[in-house]
Amino acid sequence: MKKPRVPHRTKSPRLVKELCRLAAGLAASGSRIEDTFWENRLTTKIHSQLRSGDDQNLEAALDQLYDTDTAAYGEFIYAIEAAIECSILSQEDRHYDVLMFAAPVLSWSRFSIPSGAVTEEVLANVRVPLQTHVLAEEARFVLADCLFSPDQLPRGYHFTHELASRLWTAAVAGERDVHINPGQLAETSRFLSDTRFLLGAIAVPQGKPMFRWQEAGNPSGDKGGNKLMGLEASRADILREWQTHGAEALRPLFQGCAFELLIPDGFFSAWRMTDRLARSYSMHATVDFLQSTLNITPDRLRAVIAPFYDQWLEEYRVSFMLKDQDNVLYGIVWSLVGDEDESSDTVSQIETTLRECGVELTTLLDNRFLLEYCEECGAPLFPNPDGEVVHAEFPEEGEMVPIHLH
Numbered sequence: 001m002k003k004p005r006v007p008h009r010t011k012s013p014r015l016v017k018e019l020c021r022l023a024a025g026l027a028a029s030g031s032r033i034e035d036t037f038w039e040n041r042l043t044t045k046i047h048s049q050l051r052s053g054d055d056q057n058l059e060a061a062l063d064q065l066y067d068t069d070t071a072a073y074g075e076f077i078y079a080i081e082a083a084i085e086c087s088i089l090s091q092e093d094r095h096y097d098v099l100m101f102a103a104p105v106l107s108w109s110r111f112s113i114p115s116g117a118v119t120e121e122v123l124a125n126v127r128v129p130l131q132t133h134v135l136a137e138e139a140r141f142v143l144a145d146c147l148f149s150p151d152q153l154p155r156g157y158h159f160t161h162e163l164a165s166r167l168w169t170a171a172v173a174g175e176r177d178v179h180i181n182p183g184q185l186a187e188t189s190r191f192l193s194d195t196r197f198l199l200g201a202i203a204v205p206q207g208k209p210m211f212r213w214q215e216a217g218n219p220s221g222d223k224g225g226n227k228l229m230g231l232e233a234s235r236a237d238i239l240r241e242w243q244t245h246g247a248e249a250l251r252p253l254f255q256g257c258a259f260e261l262l263i264p265d266g267f268f269s270a271w272r273m274t275d276r277l278a279r280s281y282s283m284h285a286t287v288d289f290l291q292s293t294l295n296i297t298p299d300r301l302r303a304v305i306a307p308f309y310d311q312w313l314e315e316y317r318v319s320f321m322l323k324d325q326d327n328v329l330y331g332i333v334w335s336l337v338g339d340e341d342e343s344s345d346t347v348s349q350i351e352t353t354l355r356e357c358g359v360e361l362t363t364l365l366d367n368r369f370l371l372e373y374c375e376e377c378g379a380p381l382f383p384n385p386d387g388e389v390v391h392a393e394f395p396e397e398g399e400m401v402p403i404h405l406h
């Protein structure tokens with residue numbers, strides 16, 4: 001379950017009430033046709049909020065539903081995200097389905113992970129595998145000429161929708177690239193391991209497939225259960241092709257970095273998938289980093305896992321130290337994503353990942369830790385084997401730059 005945002009002053013209590021009523025109606029609906037009734041009304045209201053440039057009413061309705069109606073909360077989030085990332089645009093009497101998509105990249109480096117402006121040449125090279133392997137044959141698409149770090153993604157619903165609209169319009173017009181002013185991008189925090197996003201928009205004649213995997217299965221005429229299997233296999237094939245050819249196109253940007261491409265998808269879905277997969281990626285990156293900089297094998301390491309709470313369980317923090325020492329060398333945050341909560345099997349996922357990394361000795365602390373950060377640099381504090389939270393201190397070594405991990 002997602003955590004509620006910081007409460008805002010409500011601009012229009014009447015509108016918030018109406019948004020909640022429509023979302024609750026949709027959640028309780030007993031038929032597809034009634035779904036459509038509620039969805040249409042809810043979507044119209046959401047659109048007018050997105051145009052108003054103010055997220056307050058949407059946020060307030062979300063807060064209210066979070067406390068009162070879980071099912072309606074889920075429907076409402078889904079409706080907001082849909083209104084932001086997809087639409088139908090018309091041009092010269094033709095209608096197009098449009099979608100803002102993201103192509104995520106996981107990366108780690110002892111140096112720096114690129115972000116910001118992408119050259120025309122790299123962008124042109126990326127277009128080829130996207131068109132050939134990922135997007136449907138009839139899809140038109142544009143790419144923003146920027147590699148976005150998480151800090152550089154648009155903040156809030158209104159701004160995300162504004163970017164989506166710009167991309168959709170360009171895609172329908174048959175343009176190729178959309179220019180992002182690098183001066184307007186936020187500074188990127190520096191982490192050992194981080195995520196990057198290429199953003200773009202797809203436009204197809206209404207009702208046509210957008211992605212290759214939507215086309216798959218049709219020619220062979222698979223039926224029933226086979227169809228689903230065929231679809232999944234082909235999604236995996238598409239990912240493999242994209243990872244091979246997309247990585248070739250992006251390699252000039254990622255000098256000195258390890259990187260891995262994830263499957264491009266609708267903006268919000270891609271973002272959530274990335275948050276989920278980034279956790280184990282970051283753990284592998286950390287162990288690789290410790291192994292190579294300390295010149296040790298991973299079985300010399302010990303990991304301490306502890307749960308950290310705000311109002312609810314927010315995240316686990318995992319510290320790394322040498323087996324025979326107590327001082328924390330490094331730490332990573334394993335956040336809960338999407339609908340994960342205390343009942344999820346997060347700890348076993350963390351332990352499995354540590355084992356994959358070759359770290360055999362792990363300690364799970366079951367104290368309830370509070371989310372604490374360093375007052376000076378803002379870095380999260382990490383548990384040591386004695387159950388205290390401390391600053392991770394990596395041994396100073398010449399030009400070694402202190403870097404904090406996600």
Ligand SMILES: [Zn+2]
Nearest residue numbers: 374376377379
């Ligand atoms: Zn600090």
